[in-house]
Amino acid sequence: MNTVLLSIGVLLAVAMIGVAWLTIRATRIATAMLAAGLVSLFASVLFLFLAAPDVAMTEAAIGSGLTTFLFFFVLGRVRGGQS
């Protein structure tokens, strides 16, 4: 049980770091934004493992949900910012 959890945790961590790399280095901003949302989502899973359901819910709803939407809202209005 513990090892399983642990390996899932490590997996999550590695995934998060990978996705985070995508966030800061992706060529397209949209990708970066999606990746950031994904990091948040992974984090909320990790929060569950850390016995923090409240935080997990919040992170999922706000961190990965609303924030990502906000990003895209703005992205859509600035044409990616390159001009």
Add this chain to the structure above:
Amino acid sequence: MDWIAMATGFILILMGLYGALTNRNILRIIVSFSVANTGVNLVLVAVGYMRGRTAPILDEAVPMTDAVTRIIDPLPQALVLTAIVIGLGVTALMLTYAYKLYEEKGTLDISKCRDLKW
């Protein structure tokens, strides 16, 4: 688990900051900061975590009487809740700024936004 989370959190913070300090696009900076914020939240929760205990919610599984020995520290979680929301607030504000700046200057390159200096 807590070690993993904490280390991941720190790494996320560093990566987020790296992104925020090297990318020129303001949107990317904001996105990077949100990653760093996630990292901070991870660290915070990880500090409150105690091995072998459960969430600080009292129910049938965790009766009131042995809560002290069964639950983990609830305080960091409360802090993280607040921190997340504050983070969203700041992010939203920065996004608004980015939008207005774009309206104003037609670019989101932060190095072009240097009319105040010295």
Add this chain to the structure above:
Amino acid sequence: MVSPLYIIAVGLGAAFLLGLLPEKWQRAAYGVTLLALALMGWIAGSWLWAFALQGAAPVEIFTAGTQPPFAINFRVGLAEASLALLMALTGLHAALYMRDTLFKQGRRAMAVLLIFVMATCGVIFTRDLFNLFVFMELVVISTGGLVLLSADRRALGAGLKYLIVSQLVSILMLVGMVFAYHATGTLNIDGMAAAQADLFKGGALAFFLMLMAVLAELKPFPANGWGLDIYESAHPAFAALFSAATGAATVYAADKLLLIGGAQWLPLASAIGIVTFVVANIFALVQDNDRRLLGYSSIAQVGLILTVIGQRDLLGEQYYFVAGGILLAHAVAKAGLFWLSGLVAARGLGDWAALRGHPVLVFAFVTFIALLVGLPPFPGFYAKWELAHALAANGQLWLLGLILFGALLEAAYLFRWFGYVLKREQPQAGLLLQAIKEDVALSAVVVAWLLAYLWGELSGQGNLLHAIPLLFALLFLPLDWLPAKLKNGLAIAGLVGWFYLHYPSYDALQLIFAAVMLPGGAIILLASFQTQQRRVGFYPAAMLMFAGLAMLIEAKTSFAFFAAWELLTVGSYFLILRGKHSEPHALSYIVFSLGGAFLMLAGFALAAQGVPDFKIAALAQVAEPFAPWVFALLAIGFMTKTAAVGVHIWLPGAHAEAETDVSPLVSGILLKAGLFGLFVLLMTMGKQQLYGVELTHVMLWIGAISALIGNLLAIFQEDAKRLLAYSSIGQMGYALFGLAMMNHLGWLMALMFVINHYIYKSMLFLSVGGVAKRTGTRDMYRMGGLITLMPLSFIATLIGIIAVSGVPPLSGFGGRWIFYNAIMTAEYRLPMVIIFLAGPIAFLYLFRLIHTIFLGQLKDELRTVKEAPFWIVLPQMIFVVALLVFALIPGMALRHVDAYLAPFFGGQNGLDWAGLTITSEFGYWSPVSIMLIIGVIFATLFAWLLFVNRRAQPVKQFNIVFAGERPFRPETTHFAWNFFAPYRKALGFLTQPLVTIFWETLTELLHSAADILRRMYTGNGQTYAIHLLAFVIIVYLLWMGGL
């Protein structure tokens, strides 16, 4: 009493309520805003009242009905209440000031403002770390909103930079906080402070991160570029809030946070603070944008307060007095200045010249600057005094030096700015006057003076605002609308009256100085009767100087002495600045004077060693390791005022460019203040040795070289008043020399110079001033032949130069005679050589003065020139009489001083005053006989010559032997320009402006360093964030590495 929590509740509630109001109801929304702010202020004020006047104990406020570590608690005491009142009041004023903007932006902007004020109050009240973080975030975000109220579009960028940096800050804060919580098991600040003992290594690191986060909000160097951008671009009312409210609140947060770390972290705070203070002030030197300059100044001030916080343990119970004094002074002054900046249309410093047409606004500006610089009677002055004493008593001399250096820089750019206000060309843009904005700015003036009174009451040194001379000077402010003649009469009456009432209590030395300064000043002021208009600003300044002088003479304690010193310095600065082209010279005067004053402050502080109420007389008991340093610091301070060589470069311009009746005031009277100080110093401390060098010996050389250089430079001046000014340097050199000889007659000679120099230099300045007034120039080669047109001025000048030159029978000879007797017993002989050389050189410039102005060829354009106005001539004639009387019976004044000085030199009188002949150990001198003999010879010969030539025929101007031709142009015939050309060939190398070059290079270096280094503020928000990161890492390496 209403719970302080209601401050939070009211602020928030009103902000939420605004959302309920319909969009159109702007007025109602505005009313709610004002009401809420006023209510918050009232609550804070009522608590302040309770704490301050009813001695209530600080209250703890628990939330959630639970004890502190488990729930958030507030603490409200005196400091919190006063800061909260400050927040509410600045908020209220900001709301009033921004009325138009708020109406335009609607209720949302008002809500943001309310929350901003509420949040700053929260930062101050809360004792919970995370709650502190929340409130700080609120401050950050509301700042992000309020920045956008600016009409300046660049504010958008500034706000973004701020948000980027604060993201970084909040990351540091949160990480640090959670580890600190982990280490101590509490988030309560006091709880953490109590648990300090078990802060293990991780705890220290955690604390370090939190400290960095809070300090970063204080805009430490170099992590402060974003702050500057906000100051520059924000709405002035918000910039005022940002500087006053945010600054004060964050400082208080830092203060609370440092409780956790304990004493070992305090040095770090001091180090960061002082670096910020000095560097920000250096950078400010090269600023031309007013708001950015104020921004730099804000950063610097906050740095200073941080330094003070770091010295909390040293200051003990004075801590709140000192830190509070500086903090409140900064807040009020900065708010006031930002508010004023909203009235000025353009952003260059020179554009503030538009204020000039509004004396009330100029007064406001002066008040704010004095408040910032910490001049008496404002709180910063008391605070600086206590701070310097605490630092000196505890050996923190480097810190003291840096603080004073930074303060001097700050004074330099602020006074330079003030010079612009009074002297620069009025800009096109002008002012954007609006009654409400003016009122807001002026209310800050009122608060400033209230604070001045309050701090005076709180200080253990006595309230300067109870000093009658100062009050008398201030009285002239409201009376400034009266005609000048009336004010002049009042001023003269005041001077004479004060002297009349007080002279019985003076000892001989005080009496001499007081007589020269007060009734002496009254005589010079007679000349001021000739002004016609109201002469706005002259009398407050002049009387401020006289107040300082009057207080200086009576000062018993070092505090009273220093306060008087600063008053007279500032007063004279304003006087000098009145001259038409005196802007740069007045600046260099005030910078040198304040520099000297700061050295004195350091000297007094070092001498007192923490003793409160240090008596001047106690200087005699200063013990060995400090004594020579005290002596040196004080001596340099005084010598700055007497313009000894090395620190003399301010004098020529300042004295020459001053107005006609101001030059004699600052030359004839003001210079004596320095001599008075030196007298007091030498009488109490005597000879001191530093590294085996006798300091009085050094002074002897300085005096001699001053005499030589002053005289030498005087002969090469084309400008009559500059000539006299350089001559003053030389004369003061003589006096310094006399003092430094450390023998009875030397001191007597110095006193003789006090009287003589007052009389003849005042006379000459008035005479030359009158001529300059009539001819419209001060260049001597443009004059000539005025003897027939201005005979009275000529007589005054003639008597004056005979007296200055030391030729018998006039009083100057007495000085020389005593001098020779004094050097007979002096220990050092070499410096005499220089004095001997300097002596005859005086003839050169004196002759030049009288020849090129009054003799020689009259110029065509000056043929209709009239005698100087009556009121300028009258004091000259009084001086002529005084000079003759003093020449005849010098003993009248000097014998008393001689007797007074006797106890310092074995109890014997230095001279024998019996009968008409004055006798010394070596020689004798009978002024009356000399006068009689010379008079008889002179009169006989003159009568004879007149008789022989009774039919002599006066000839026309050009009827001279001119190689058989007659010159027709006076310009070519009047030999005046480059008068002593051969002398320049022979000794011109001595006039190399080495000292000027030295100081200019120093200034230049500072400026260019500032100009290069400030380019680190590239304007890129990312760079600023990197600065912050670098700041954290560098401090980590330097501090934690060494911990």
Add this chain to the structure above:
Amino acid sequence: MIRRFAVFLLLLGLGAIFADLLLGYTPSEELNLTARYYAEHTAQDLGAANIVTAIVVTYRGLDTLGEVTVLFLTATIIGMVLARGRKHRALQRQLPAAGELLTTGSRLLVPLILLLGVYVFVNGHLTPGGGFQGGAIVASAALLLLLTDPLKRFSHRLIAVMEAVSGLFFIGLGVLGLVYAGGFLDSRVLPNGAFGTLFSAGVMPIIYSFIGLKVGAEFTSMLTHLAETEQS
């Protein structure tokens, strides 16, 4: 490139600090003083099952008030900034209508989502979740509506009133605590009630509901303000 290197070096330094923290970290075996108090007293004193909620709403209610204020502030500023200069904009261009599926789906889903949100924040003191989460869920309903019809104008007035009223109630309840109970935001204005039931824990569920409403309103307000900016 130099900048990157500098940032890298500096972050290396920060990493060192973090590493220091990480290596110096020893997980605690026992609850510390504060946490122990919460574990022992929350249920008895406040009657809340979810200790995190009790902390968020009551013990550290002031933080939460601040947090709500942060959102309010952000929403207000966004409104302020984006309202500026919008008036003279040309009115809506016609955009392609959203797909049938989305439109119908949203009609069905929105009430459900709203209900879920309300459920989450009403039960905040018992189960995981609460005002923030619920508020976010409510806001996502609004988001859905926005997605289906980008030109849909939400009633700003309604949002503003909801925001303001719930905020005022929040403060009002807090002040009630100050007046009638142990201090500001004390939830024991109402009796604690039966542990574990909906109507327990004093005013905690009420406050959390208002928080939920307010958060929802604020999120919605932010989203609509952003949405109403023109697609440029």
Add this chain to the structure above:
Amino acid sequence: MRIPWALLTLFIVINYGLLMTALVQKIGARVGRRHGIPIWQNYIDMIKNYALRTSITHGVMFYLGPVFRLSGGVGLLLFVPSIYGSEMFANFSFAGDLILALYFVFFGTLGMALGAAESGHPYSAIGITRGLSQMTAAELPFALAVFAVALQYQTLSVTEIVAAQQGGVLHWTLFTNPLAVAAAMMSFLGSMMRPPFDVVLAPQEIPIGPPTEYHSSFLAMMQTNRALFPVAKIVVYMNLFFGGAGSWPEFFLKVFLIYMVSAFVGVVFPRFRVEQSIRWFLIWAVPLGILAVVLV
């Protein structure tokens, strides 16, 4: 009672001065194989000038110049005792000591400068600048020497200084303090307005210098002073450095010899420009003076 004696002193000294200056000039001429002026030439000049009745004036100060000048000379003479030990010829030395004499020298200089400047002639002004410039440097070694002598005898009273030198030639300051005397004598050369330091008056060329505009009785008064002043000044030197004079013959002899020093030097050296003479004094005379002061 002092006044008649003082007038007698004055009378003696003026006549002696007139004769001596003429004599020195004659000696100079004879050395140069010229015939030279008659010994009473000065009297002729003076009488002629005083007798002239055509006079013009440039203003008040124009009168005062010669008056100042002659007052300076007379005063200097009378403030110093002429004959040591003689109550009659102690003059008005009770009024002041050495310092008075030292500073009174400037009285005439200053007055002259003023009067000449009033004339409005540029050459006068140029002459004055030269004179004053040179004086500042020339006076320095003298002042140092006086200081050294005063230190040596621990008094400022001229009478006491002379008294201390009595009892043989070797007690003269000349031998007890040769450095000071050397410095003072160098200064003396400069103050005598004789070559090589006579650029101030430049008597050989067109009349340049302070007296350019003076004529008739004005000039006569100055000529009187020109006879009186060198003697008065030499009296000071004599008293300070050469043992003073116990009787009138000794007085005449010593004054003549001291005056001859400057005459000799003047014959040998060419004229200095002002800056040259300043440098000369500073380089050669001042160090001697400093040494004198330091070594006393």
